[in-house]
Amino acid sequence: MMKKLVLSGSLLLLRSAVMACAVCEKQQPRILQGITHGSGPESNWDYLIISVTAAIVLVTLVLSIAWLIRPGERSASHIKQWILKEEYYGR
Numbered sequence: 834m835m836k837k838l839v840l841s842g843s844l845l846l847l848r849s850a851v852m853a854c855a856v857c858e859k860q861q862p863r864i865l866q867g868i869t870h871g872s873g874p875e876s877n878w879d880y881l882i883i884s885v886t887a888a889i890v891l892v893t894l895v896l897s898i899a900w901l902i903r904p905g906e907r908s909a910s911h912i913k914q915w916i917l918k919e920e921y922y923g924r
Contacts (some may be wrong), residue, residue, distance in 0.1 A: 906913050
């Protein structure tokens with residue numbers, strides 16, 4: 834019972850933190866209504882900054898996932914190979 838109460842309360846708080854309130858929603862441009870709080874971007878520079886930042890985050894995410902799946906270090910002198918040697922662990 835307590836688990837359900839904590840989960841429900843957490844979801845309610847999360848929903849209110851993510852969704853914009855009615856006053857903020859009226860002040861937002863149509864593309865951002867219902868998504869963000871506040872008065873919205875004040876100039877076109879704000880859209881540019883947000884777009885560039887979102888692109889950097891997206892590229893970083895894609896490259897991080899790609900390099901986690903296929904790291905590509907093949908050199909025998911790479912630090913990964915040095916750490917994986919058995920004598921490093923004293924065996």
